[in-house]
Amino acid sequence: MARVIVDVMPKPEILDPQGKAVTGALGRLGFPGLSVRQGKRFEIEVDGDVTEERLAEVREAAERLLANTVIENFDVRVEE
Template sequence: MAHVVVEVMPKPEILDPQGKAVAGALPRLGFTGFTGVRQGKRFELEIDGPATDEALASARKVAEEVLSNPVIEDVVSVHWAEQAGTADPAEAR
């Protein structure tokens, strides 16, 4: 079963209150060396049918028109995943 991964991030110029709160917590927990955190969203879309260019284009349209709000967010990636949950082979290792 083919899956498309969509990643959405707050626009760089927009202050991300959630990421800022996480960044503020890290030094208190003993994790030093991180100067910032930004929090975004990852969606996994299950495709009905084969992994075609058309399906990927359709997922990109969904990402831009539904999964993100262009006023505050950017779609930073729309790509094929090997499996839901494990996503990229590199990440699954």
């Protein structure tokens, strides 16, 4: 059973209110000088081997379901 990681982050030019809220909360809790952007991480267990075709399938799934590509970028990689 192999594992593929999909990271989904708001595009740099898109406002990230969650990240802004976390950044503000960290400052108030005594952790200044940290600027946070918040996204999603998906750990996907793939049945069988991760072939190029399987990986292409995961990439298509990420594009269609996991990320909103209007406002988010995503990155797909096989976990070492």
